Amino acid sequence: MRIHPVDRARATKNRPDLVAIMAVVLFASVFPVNLLPSAPNELRGTDGQLSGKQGQVLLVTVPADGRATEVVGQFLGRRVLFFPGTVSGYVGLLGIDMQDAPGTHELAVEVRHPEGPRRLSYNVLVMKEKYPxxxxxxxxxxxxxxxxxxxxxxxxxxxxxxxxxxxxxxxxxxxxxxxxxxxxxxxxxxxxxxxxxxxxxxxxxxxxxxxxxxxxxxxxxxxxxxxxxxxxxxxxxxxxxxxxxxxxxxxxxxxxxxxxxxxxxxxxxxxxxxxxxxxxxxxxxxxxxxxxxxxxxxxxxxxxxxxxxxxx
Ligand SMILES: [Zn+2]
Structure with missing residues (x-):
């Protein structure tokens, strides 16, 4: 999970979380079976944090290997289409609409994979922009x-x-x-x-x-x-x-x-x-x-x- 480097302070602050996310994802890909098949969705933790202002475009990288067939996200009813990046993972552009409500919203990502789909959930904090x-x-x-x-x-x-x-x-x-x-x-x-x-x-x-x-x-x-x-x-x-x-x-x-x-x-x-x-x-x-x-x-x-x- 990467975010725009302009938000350097936040990126640094979040780095331990990112390491944890990568570890979880790597673990999951080694053991592709669902480890907690009976766990309800609500108990699942978040896979990462993002934040941006109204009207901003965020760069989002999700971990997915080369065998993933498609990576698609949903944010406030809008689709986010990911593509394979040159380095690692899939990259997507997430648009925060100029009038999206400030607060935390979910970016739900589905990684379609021959070993079965994987669902990731990110929290996106939308901050209010002061428009003149x-x-x-x-x-x-x-x-x-x-x-x-x-x-x-x-x-x-x-x-x-x-x-x-x-x-x-x-x-x-x-x-x-x-x-x-x-x-x-x-x-x-x-x-x-x-x-x-x-x-x-x-x-x-x-x-x-x-x-x-x-x-x-x-x-x-x-x-x-x-x-x-x-x-x-x-x-x-x-x-x-x-x-x-x-x-x-x-x-x-x-x-x-x-x-x-x-x-x-x-x-x-x-x-x-x-x-x-x-x-x-x-x-x-x-x-x-x-x-x-x-x-x-x-x-x-x-x-x-x-x-x-x-x-x-
Ligand atoms: Zn104009």
Whole structure:
């Protein structure tokens, strides 16, 4: 079980626990039979601890040998899909949604193995993030939608939801994630928005201000699943990185990829604009991880080069 090295203090503090976990798991794999077949589930101890803030992506490594066929987790009703790491064990990205309730929640992991499935249970402490409040004034027609626009927006939301629900079982991303454009980062992730005096949904991505026409690149390898022009997002590109991880790029002046096209990290996929509901030229960059709305910069900070076979 490994966690993001940024949380160094906690990692050090937890190390004795980790050693204990490894010992238990090794013991279990030597004796694959259930040692306590009659023990009810509730009596089983936890296999480890994790913690993170709302909107954060956690790197989780679970012990599993090369013969494991699949490693799948469940966290607050969302799936966490693990893949074999380069060193040892299986690695997964756990997304804490920006509005997950603070407190301790279970990450339940099932390791499917020829010798029978093994279940692991981790405690994940979700800590509250303090999101700033933002007052915005926008044209009335962009906030209080007329009947036609309401119908349009509902159809567009459905189109996006259907795409996000389709989870590719392959991992397309490889190595670290990069910023799609260099510019002024607004710190807008999670902002609680009061638009024209009314409380609206929180801002679920980061805004990067850059001149119109600035190249926008893919944050990692993937497949451009959807290139659209939507009411709120404007010209937008959605990239599927596999295993339920999507990145999205909004308010473009131009999209330079087509649906179904494979893209590489750093490849130009569009250009900065101010299409849709935007108050000026900027890129809205969002990341969805198995349904969780997470801070894209949290993904950029993860040391993924060492965990995957990055060759570039
Ligand atoms: Zn935005």
């Amino acid at each position: 409040l933002q007052h915005l004034t926008l044209p009335k027609g962009m906030v209080d939608l007329n009947e036609d626009n309401l119908v349009r927006v509902k159809a567009e939301q459905e189109q996006v939801r259907t795409m996000l629900d389709a989870v590719s079982r392959d991992r397309f991303w490889n190595g670290r994630f990069i910023e799609p454009v260099s510019g002024q980062v607004a710190g807008a992730f999670g902002r609680v928005r009061i638009i024209n005096g009314q409380s609206r949904s929180p801002h679920n991505g980061e805004d990067i201000t850059a001149p119109i026409g600035t190249a926008v690149v893919a944050a990692n390898d993937g497949i451009a699943r959807l290139t659209v022009e939507h009411f709120f997002s404007g010209k937008a590109v959605y990239v599927d990185h596999g295993l339920g991880l999507y990145s999205m790029y909004f308010h473009l002046s131009e999209a330079t990829v087509q649906d179904g096209e494979a893209v590489k990290r750093g490849q130009v996929i569009g250009r900065v604009g101010e299409s849709g509901r935007a108050t000026g030229p900027h890129l809205h960059w969002g990341v969805r991880l198995n349904g969780a709305r997470v801070d894209p910069y949290s993904l950029v900070k993860l040391p993924l080069d060492s965990l995957t076979t990055a060759t570039r």
